[in-house]
Amino acid sequence: MSTNDLMDFVSKNVNISSNPSELKITDMRFVDIDGAPKRNTLIKIMTNQGIVGYGEIRDGSSKTYALMLKSRILGENPCNVDRIFRKIKQFGGHSRQGGGVSGIEIALWDLAGKAYGVPLYQMLGGKFRDKIRMYCDTDVEGRHTGKDMGNALKKRMEMGFTFLKMDLGIGLLLDIPGTLNAPLGFIEDMRKYSSHILNVQGGSVTKEMVKHRKSYDIVNTAHPFTGIHLTEKGLDYLEQYIKDVRSVIGYEVPLAVDHFGHVCVEDCIKFARRMEPYNIAWIEDMIPWIYTDQYVRLKNSTTIPICTGEDIYLKEGFAELIKAGAVSIIHPDILTCGGALELKKIADIADECGVAVAVHMAESPIACMAAAHVCAAMRNVLAMEFHSVDVPWWSDIVVGLPKPIIQDGYCTVPDKPGLGIDALNEEVIKEHINPQIPGMWEDTSKWDKEFSNDRIWS
Numbered sequence: 250m251s252t253n254d255l256m257d258f259v260s261k262n263v264n265i266s267s268n269p270s271e272l273k274i275t276d277m278r279f280v281d282i283d284g285a286p287k288r289n290t291l292i293k294i295m296t297n298q299g300i301v302g303y304g305e306i307r308d309g310s311s312k313t314y315a316l317m318l319k320s321r322i323l324g325e326n327p328c329n330v331d332r333i334f335r336k337i338k339q340f341g342g343h344s345r346q347g348g349g350v351s352g353i354e355i356a357l358w359d360l361a362g363k364a365y366g367v368p369l370y371q372m373l374g375g376k377f378r379d380k381i382r383m384y385c386d387t388d389v390e391g392r393h394t395g396k397d398m399g400n401a402l403k404k405r406m407e408m409g410f411t412f413l414k415m416d417l418g419i420g421l422l423l424d425i426p427g428t429l430n431a432p433l434g435f436i437e438d439m440r441k442y443s444s445h446i447l448n449v450q451g452g453s454v455t456k457e458m459v460k461h462r463k464s465y466d467i468v469n470t471a472h473p474f475t476g477i478h479l480t481e482k483g484l485d486y487l488e489q490y491i492k493d494v495r496s497v498i499g500y501e502v503p504l505a506v507d508h509f510g511h512v513c514v515e516d517c518i519k520f521a522r523r524m525e526p527y528n529i530a531w532i533e534d535m536i537p538w539i540y541t542d543q544y545v546r547l548k549n550s551t552t553i554p555i556c557t558g559e560d561i562y563l564k565e566g567f568a569e570l571i572k573a574g575a576v577s578i579i580h581p582d583i584l585t586c587g588g589a590l591e592l593k594k595i596a597d598i599a600d601e602c603g604v605a606v607a608v609h610m611a612e613s614p615i616a617c618m619a620a621a622h623v624c625a626a627m628r629n630v631l632a633m634e635f636h637s638v639d640v641p642w643w644s645d646i647v648v649g650l651p652k653p654i655i656q657d658g659y660c661t662v663p664d665k666p667g668l669g670i671d672a673l674n675e676e677v678i679k680e681h682i683n684p685q686i687p688g689m690w691e692d693t694s695k696w697d698k699e700f701s702n703d704r705i706w707s
Contacts, residue, residue, distance in 0.1 A: 277294050277319050288309070293356075294357070305352050305355070307345060310348025314349030343560055350587060350588065355616070358668070383660055395491065399493060399497025414505040427483075531554040534560075548574065564591055580608070600627070614670070622669075625662040646673065647672070
């Protein structure tokens with residue numbers, strides 16, 4: 250073969266579109282979609298070589314947290330993921346404030362993987378498993394019984410899920426007299442202004458709630474300060490509810506419990522002790538994660554595993570809980586904790602201390618794939634959450650993955666470069682754009698020259 254023939258052969262058969270050392274970030278765009286399962290902001294980071302990286306901002310987080318970082322990443326080589334992360338991580342924070350940094354970080358890994366032609370898990374040290382067990386979170390709308398919830402969970406089992414989670418808390422007691430004790434008028438105010446504190450719908454603060462000062466104040470009153478207590482009648486009701494659930498699904502399948510409500514640690518202990526006969530896999534976010542000493546007290550007062558972590562940003566917050574002996578299971582979210590590499594570091598700390606990892610994931614297939622890659626690279630992982638069983642178009646958001654993405658209760662980790670996503674399905678996205686935040690991949694150039702003196706030392 251002549252030199253010219255050889256060069257022609259190479260040009261036709263070798264990918265020369267990517268030159269990783271010369272790759273530069275040129276733009277960042279967004280689109281907000283609704284119902285996958287919540288409000289999710291998808292990120293697209295563009296480069297000078299035509300390679301596109303996909304990221305995501307967790308529901309409830311403003312994309313402003315990412316937009317303000319655009320000027321700080323423009324011109325950077327996205328393959329230097331850790332360098333860029335250390336540059337921007339000071340602009341993240343706990344809960345939804347970590348959304349911008351975390352979403353950008355996974356988009357950088359997607360770009361780096363595509364540039365080098367390797368999957369994300371390989372860049373994290375390789376994989377321990379080919380597929381990830383998914384635990385299925387299940388809701389039942391409106392007033393319902395334990396038997397109703399049991400039947401809903403039974404359907405999840407019939408779909409192949411081997412690990413389950415449901416809500417169980419004071420929201421079920423809202424309309425039952427004599428089950429809750431609180432300062433007179435407080436329960437009525439919660440019914441009127443913000444049933445969210447009772448976790449009927451979860452704990453998120455919405456725009457509608459912010460309009461009402463009383464609603465906002467109620468929701469932002471932390472558990473030790475609400476004055477809400479459960480009566481024995483209330484505990485009896487919750488115990489009968491879980492007993493009815495178990496009568497339908499049996500005792501062999503793991504069942505975790507979430508969204509208990511804003512009550513003090515003493516009531517959490519009473520609740521946990523009532524639940525011990527029913528083989529609960531874990532009780533989740535019983536009190537705010539910031540109260541380490543209260544978590545230690547709760548953990549030492551029950552035989553049910555204690556779990557928290559979806560609102561913690563960076564590994565240091567997890568390390569404090571783990572090393573204090575405050576948790577049995579940590580529950581990080583890749584879109585809150587700081588992204589893929591930070592999630593891997595958190596899992597390593599937990600593994601060294603004998604604490605299990607269950608990954609929180611109530612997002613689109615973008616964050617799902619990012620989390621699945623990290624779960625594959627963890628030495629030990631209990632399960633990863635799936636909260637979109639009832640969203641028929643969820644798998645259609647992306648192109649290049651199996652349909653459905655979650656099969657028989659597992660997510661197969663893709664071997665393609667980056668996150669393993671070929672492209673986004675623009676038509677599906679158009680159909681589900683959030684009507685309150687219209688627009689799709691609109692120009693963000695006004696953020697290109699955002700500036701501040703970012704150095705935090707003198």
